[in-house]
Amino acid sequence: MDAEEFRRRGKEMVDLVADYLENIEDRPVYPDVEPGYLRSLIPTEAPQDPENYEDIIKDVERVIMPGAASPACTELETVMLDWLGKMLQLPECFLAGTHGQGGGVIQGTASEATLMSLLAARCKAVRRIQATNSDMSEMEILSKLVAYTSDQAHSSVERAALIGGVKMKKVPTDEHYAVRKDMFMKMVEEDKADGLLPFYFCATLGTTPSCAFDKTEELGPLCNEENMWMHIDAAYAGSAFICPEFRPLLNGVEFADSFNFNPHKWLLINFDCSAMWVKKRADLIGAFKMDPLYLKHENQESGLVTDYRHWQIPLGRRFRSLKMWFVFRMYGLNGLQAYIRKHVVLAKEFESLVRADKRFEICADVVLGLVCFRLKGSNELNQNLLKRITQCREIHLVPCQLSGRFVLRFAICARKIESHHVQKAWQHITQLTFELLQEPEH
């Protein structure tokens, strides 16, 4: 949608809201639909090609309004997570469908998804261990539980363990910053020998520092054998898996118990929208179900209704699936794939520029839209370069540390980015580099 159409459609939307509020008393206060009403009103998959805005907005009255905020909000979310799951070619067991045991939910952030998976895993582990060790108290079990994640994992993973009150150990990564089976298995065996109870592994596909990918295809079977919950955090990289050529990066998800990525990061959905799927929804729900009378409703026990309040920390929920519905239809799968591919091409373009300049080095494989690079030389030199870049306020780079080295990260993420922006950014960086290296102390 270009700016001109945005102005027109935005103004129509303002009128739609005003009309709605002016005539709200003509609408019933309570919807008159049966559980599951929505699924049959819309297609089972996202469109391949962009749809017309007129058609989309008309569907708001046809599909959403009869179900009002509830159950439309819940039902659209379940179907949208199925749409998105199909785009990613997630195994069938992660989809809700009409009779599935799995399904998806929108969390606010990947931090919340990680926390929910860890808490569900904790609860499941305590129950399983107590079933065969009735003499062990819950606290005794908790004190022996141990979770694992990559030494490259996001800080929110460690924080989830802190909140959940369980130990978490960091698995050292290989030269590509990925967790491999051998090292992980060694840790698990040692911990078991020490009387600990391994119960959870958070794998990362696309780490924050360098966009590295843990070897989930070899780690998954190990987790399954050891009765450990495997959660996959693909917060950034997940969006790319809608492209067949990047889908192999997700291989191994079939061994996972839960999977999460953030469409708000790279799939054109406004913040916040973090998509999470579980294989067995009962695992999540079982951990936190509370049913006071003021939250009871008629269809609660029918099995037809999803109560997302059991799937997350907050009780109240926003209608975030509307954003997904609009974006998926406005772009179509082809449009979304084109968007991802363009960003990856631009990252490769930047990588080539860096590689062509002998003063610089590339510090990690460039797989998607992130380029980790640095000036050959000291950390201090690179810190000085970043300081200059930040002071100029022309581009914005966030650093990381890789194998003890201070590294700059060039991330392609703006919606309207083009090749000339990348070229201009590189010119800017090299100009500042030139100035920096002129100075007597270098």
Added chain:
Amino acid sequence: MDAEEFRRRGKEMVDLVADYLENIEDRPVYPDVEPGYLRSLIPTEAPQDPENYEDIIKDVERVIMPGAASPACTELETVMLDWLGKMLQLPECFLAGTHGQGGGVIQGTASEATLMSLLAARCKAVRRIQATNSDMSEMEILSKLVAYTSDQAHSSVERAALIGGVKMKKVPTDEHYAVRKDMFMKMVEEDKADGLLPFYFCATLGTTPSCAFDKTEELGPLCNEENMWMHIDAAYAGSAFICPEFRPLLNGVEFADSFNFNPHKWLLINFDCSAMWVKKRADLIGAFKMDPLYLKHENQESGLVTDYRHWQIPLGRRFRSLKMWFVFRMYGLNGLQAYIRKHVVLAKEFESLVRADKRFEICADVVLGLVCFRLKGSNELNQNLLKRITQCREIHLVPCQLSGRFVLRFAICARKIESHHVQKAWQHITQLTFELLQEPEH
């Protein structure tokens, strides 16, 4: 703002967004402001009377844009929570000001605020107890910690304890459904005698079932003496405390460590916006601080900057304080107070209608906008009445259980509600009651 002005302003806003996006490359990618820049650009308190929309929208360019998303998003939030805290006449120690140790934060829901307070209390208790009992392990302490809340408290409080992995006990309430000191003290003494470690009490001001108020003025000093964290959950009722005549209901907050209410419930701010204050921000931050390199920034250690990511579960944040800024200025304190008072008057009007009908009884004190009532007679009779009301879809009531009795709840909460809506609702209820009582089985 009436519908006509909404249409005009909404369309101006669409143009503003389109203009912004069309000219985004002219703006610096990084703000050029000093920490704390925003506070001096706006008043220290919310306006008493409504301001002009033109003036408010002009301030977006003047106040927000120079600070871009960051730090403007954070700084406006801190100042808005100060504005709101002053409206509530919160003790000074809860305000951030320029040098305060306390301050406010926007959480998504009261559930999250309760969880954060419980986790902070847990961490503080473990550290305090370990300091004097170095032989006790963290797990041993955790296994002995005990939290308390009212038997009328919201289910999310119990859920917070489940997530935090600590015991929670429900304190029985008096005939007004309030927790009193005597009963609470007895439980605490007994638990201490049993070797448990009381560490947290979640008081409720305005319970979900009946809008009852725990006696925080007598409970607070007890919590302080016993080194127990007192959190006050006033999710619904909190908005009313901006009126001097309802402010006494908040007395005792001076003993609390944290306080929370939901402006999205009754203060005209769209969902979600749950306001939480703490007396000592270090208590919250200390529990979960993680500082990886990719989240470091220059002003981190200066003490001038608030990093809200340490105050909550999610890492990412939305710019929710903008909603508060606009609403506070569009209504002014007088306008907001008038809104609350009107709802309370309408609740009293409904109460009078119920009291005048001898078939009905009022089941709890009507203090704010909630009226708990029922037909004199069996629970089944009242369940049948509610079923009819729900089937008609003219009004929507949510029930509760009070002292084993099934009770209907009439809540005044629609933005445009008038006396004639209340009258019409009561006519509807009495008509359905008449039909119900005609039936042979009654």
